[in-house]
Amino acid sequence: MIKHLVIIGVVALAAAGLQAQDAKAIYEKECAKCHGSDGKGDTKMGKKLGAKDYTDPKVQEKMKDEEAFKAIKEGLKEGDKTLMKPTEGLTDDQIKALVKYMRTFKK
Structure with missing residues (x-):
């Protein structure tokens, strides 16, 4: 019984580590062009669109978290202006991991 619990724990930790790596890769691919690799939003596009400083x-x-999740999933508009397009092809779990990753920028 204890052996099974240890195995389950190791698998859960490994999955969490993979999710964190996955979230970072997704962030770099989908978000960094506006929000910056450091989360400060100090990019040409980020300045143009008013990206927030996540640090x-x-x-x-x-x-x-719910608002961030919705913005990632559905995009973000201000009137007729699209500030952020929906990030397509991500599962809800990937979006949740992405929001969690964004939280790591806080100083």
């Missing part, structure tokens, strides 16, 4: 604790505090 700012106030931004992180104001940002709710």
